[in-house]
Amino acid sequence: MDSKMVDTPIVSVRDLVKTFAGRGTSFKKPKSQVQAVAGISFDVHQGETLSIVGESGCGKSTTARCVTRILKPTSGSIELFGTEVSQASQEEIRPLRRQFQMVFQDPYASLNANMTVEEIISEPLIVHGFPKSEIRDRVMTVVQQMHLHQSDLSRFPHQFSGGQRQRIGIARAVVMQPKFVVLDEPVSALDVSIQADIIQMLEGLQESLGLAFLMIAHDLSVVRHVSDRVAVMYLGKIVEIGTNEQIYEKSSHPYTQALLAAAPIPDPRVERNRQRIILKGDVPSPANPPSGCRFRTRCWKAEEICSQIEPLLTESSRGHQVACHFPEEVNLITNRRA
Amino acid sequence: MSSLLSIKDLHVSFGNGPNSVDAVRGINLDVERGEIVGIVGESGSGKSASMLSVLRLLPPTAHIRGSISFEGKDLFNASSREMREIRGGKIGMIFQDPMTSLNPSFRIGAQIAEAIMLHSGVSTKVAVSKATSLLEVVSIPRPSESMSLFPHELSGGMKQRIMIAMAIANDPELLIADEPTTALDVTIQAQILEVLRGLRETRQLSIVIITHDLGVVAGLADNVNVMYAGEIVESGNVEGLFYKSSHPYSRGLLSCVPRLDIRESALHPIGGDPPKLSERSPGCSFQPRCKSSTSLCETTKPKLERSVSSGLMVSCHNPMESSENAKAAI
Numbered sequence: 001m002d003s004k005m006v007d008t009p010i011v012s013v014r015d016l017v018k019t020f021a022g023r024g025t026s027f028k029k030p031k032s033q034v035q036a037v038a039g040i041s042f043d044v045h046q047g048e049t050l051s052i053v054g055e056s057g058c059g060k061s062t063t064a065r066c067v068t069r070i071l072k073p074t075s076g077s078i079e080l081f082g083t084e085v086s087q088a089s090q091e092e093i094r095p096l097r098r099q100f101q102m103v104f105q106d107p108y109a110s111l112n113a114n115m116t117v118e119e120i121i122s123e124p125l126i127v128h129g130f131p132k133s134e135i136r137d138r139v140m141t142v143v144q145q146m147h148l149h150q151s152d153l154s155r156f157p158h159q160f161s162g163g164q165r166q167r168i169g170i171a172r173a174v175v176m177q178p179k180f181v182v183l184d185e186p187v188s189a190l191d192v193s194i195q196a197d198i199i200q201m202l203e204g205l206q207e208s209l210g211l212a213f214l215m216i217a218h219d220l221s222v223v224r225h226v227s228d229r230v231a232v233m234y235l236g237k238i239v240e241i242g243t244n245e246q247i248y249e250k251s252s253h254p255y256t257q258a259l260l261a262a263a264p265i266p267d268p269r270v271e272r273n274r275q276r277i278i279l280k281g282d283v284p285s286p287a288n289p290p291s292g293c294r295f296r297t298r299c300w301k302a303e304e305i306c307s308q309i310e311p312l313l314t315e316s317s318r319g320h321q322v323a324c325h326f327p328e329e330v331n332l333i334t335n336r337r338a
Numbered sequence: 339m340s341s342l343l344s345i346k347d348l349h350v351s352f353g354n355g356p357n358s359v360d361a362v363r364g365i366n367l368d369v370e371r372g373e374i375v376g377i378v379g380e381s382g383s384g385k386s387a388s389m390l391s392v393l394r395l396l397p398p399t400a401h402i403r404g405s406i407s408f409e410g411k412d413l414f415n416a417s418s419r420e421m422r423e424i425r426g427g428k429i430g431m432i433f434q435d436p437m438t439s440l441n442p443s444f445r446i447g448a449q450i451a452e453a454i455m456l457h458s459g460v461s462t463k464v465a466v467s468k469a470t471s472l473l474e475v476v477s478i479p480r481p482s483e484s485m486s487l488f489p490h491e492l493s494g495g496m497k498q499r500i501m502i503a504m505a506i507a508n509d510p511e512l513l514i515a516d517e518p519t520t521a522l523d524v525t526i527q528a529q530i531l532e533v534l535r536g537l538r539e540t541r542q543l544s545i546v547i548i549t550h551d552l553g554v555v556a557g558l559a560d561n562v563n564v565m566y567a568g569e570i571v572e573s574g575n576v577e578g579l580f581y582k583s584s585h586p587y588s589r590g591l592l593s594c595v596p597r598l599d600i601r602e603s604a605l606h607p608i609g610g611d612p613p614k615l616s617e618r619s620p621g622c623s624f625q626p627r628c629k630s631s632t633s634l635c636e637t638t639k640p641k642l643e644r645s646v647s648s649g650l651m652v653s654c655h656n657p658m659e660s661s662e663n664a665k666a667a668i
Contacts, residue, residue: 055523161611191380192550196594196607218523221553225596225605244601262528263598264553268576270599271557278532279525281479282493333599 009043010180010212016040016076018062022287034287036062038236049213051223054233057283060216064182068102069093098128101173105185107165111157118153121171138175146171163194174205183215199226220263224248232256235286235294242320252316252327255295260332275332301326340410341368342544343512348404350387359615361387363568372542376559378549380612384568385548389514393425427457430505434517436497440489446500447485450507457508472503476533495526512544531558552595564588567613567623574650582648584657587624630656
């Protein structure tokens with residue numbers, strides 16, 4: 001049986017809400033509240049990649065940080081490997097941290113400049129009290145997996161290029177042999193010729209270690225390539241979630257369709273003959289989201305009902321959920337098989 | 339008739355002695371009237387440095403050689419005063435980061451009007467009304483009210499539109515756009531690209547667009563130049579470049595990016611890293627990463643020459659066979 005078909009999810013998020021205190025206008029008045037994540041639910045199964053896409057400010061990174069408990073959610077539940085962690089203390093979570101890790105967006109900022117590569121990669125093992133001999137073995141294995149050289153171990157982060165640094169960041173995450181890794185924009189800071197290299201490496205790791213990925217990204221082409229399932233977020237809500245094929249070939253939410261239509265395709269004949277959807281205006285402020293459907297201010301289908309009743313995520317076909325009063329399946333990309 | 343902008347054998351280097359960095363290593367580039375020229379390449383390939391030298395905006399530490407002429411006028415030997423008239427006058431420029439390109443302490447209307455008054459000497463009233471109509475051109479909602487906003491009240495996409503409004507305020511002949519959409523979200527990127535397309539249609543504006551995004555170039559440019567390590571390695575019209583390219587680097591770039599409309603089973607990374615610009619090799623700079631390199635490539639630099647089969651300008655000793663629909667062939 002395919003490992004992706006295992007039914008119990010290893011990560012299960014329900015009604016996750018994260019509120020930040022906004023900027024106050026006066027000392028007397030209470031501070032405004034910004035709901036960065038406004039009640040979202042999803043599961044991640046063993047060995048699969050779920051990607052969360054959306055534009056800046058939609059709450060996708062906040063979601064990732066709540067799931068790894070770098071942030072404490074305001075409400076909702078997060079189950080990691082069957083343990084409820086949403087309100088747990090850091091001490092309670094620490095033993096679980098062996099099993100889930102995170103890779104950050106900026107490989108220049110996420111490595112300690114004063115540590116050698118060996119120190120960086122072995123630090124999580126030391127924190128979790130592994131014996132010295134095992135630390136050495138694990139570091140060596142992971143260095144080989146990530147196509148780094150043994151001589152790199154005594155060097156410092158500034159001696160590496162962006163792509164190599166990202167490999168070090170990934171090595172630090174997988175050295176714990178986790179089951180679940182959160183990738184926060186893992187390739188968006190890298191040049192295109194390096195991106196492919198990192199993506200391949202991640203895919204290889206997923207296959208050999210049976211890893212599950214939660215990937216945060218904004219590049220829809222990268223997401224298409226690596227994901228099993230995709231969730232589209234807009235202003236703190238999931239507006240559409242489904243399998244790769246459902247999102248890319250049968251998208252039903254107008255926002256998903258606008259995102260797909262806006263992502264450029266590097267092929268002049270295809271790109272110049274595509275249907276264009278140009279949205280009006282910008283994303284509204286999450287401090288003051290529109291009533292009803294949050295997308296209605298930019299939506300070309302919006303009607304009276306959209307401002308009054310918030311559409312809920314409803315299943316349109318198996319595994320495909322859409323939050324829209326007027327969903328309509330559209331295939332915006334003429335598909336080609338490679 | 340001569341080209342609007344003509345760059346001949348441009349070299350740009352920074353610093354002196356053994357630590358000097360050669361950012362641009364002898365490029366030739368022509369921009370015709372009403373044409374959109376794309377320059378693609380990865381970070382450090384010299385695409386920004388070459389365009390900044392057109393406007394002489396590089397710091398004094400930069401050593402520039404070669405010749406640049408605009409409407410037949412030699413920009414290298416133009417006086418500072420003449421350059422001031424050209425910058426923002428005949429040639430407009432927009433930069434990657436709209437967040438830092440506007441003055442935070444002045445209202446946007448005043449900033450656009452200033453750009454107009456500096457160049458044409460019209461009255462404040464005329465400048466303000468022209469600024470308002472420019473905001474309409476770049477699709478800012480409620481132009482007259484938006485004139486009195488401060489930059490911090492605008493989103494990134496709005497700021498980039500203000501930058502475009504300023505760049506086209508004096509009806510330039512040429513617009514240089516340096517990664518104009520890189521800092522923006524895709525739906526906002528689509529809006530900005532639509533504005534640029536409209537400007538070419540309505541004003542016959544020539545545009546040089548610098549980007550690392552092949553998709554943006556595919557949708558916008560007429561001609562494309564691929565840069566690697568300070569050199570143009572392949573150039574030609576957009577369809578030729580995307581379907582018939584024969585330089586291993588251009589082909590590599592095209593096949594390593596995942597596509598929205600194809601779910602490939604595997605990507606094809608180029609492998610290795612771009613060279614450090616302080617290194618100088620006698621041969622081809624792509625040779626260490628190239629799969630089809632020979633001993634000739636290590637010792638002799640290839641020249642940019644027209645390929646008979648594709649009609650593109652290619653600098654490679656062993657160009658790959660160019661076949662229609664190269665993407666599927668790889």
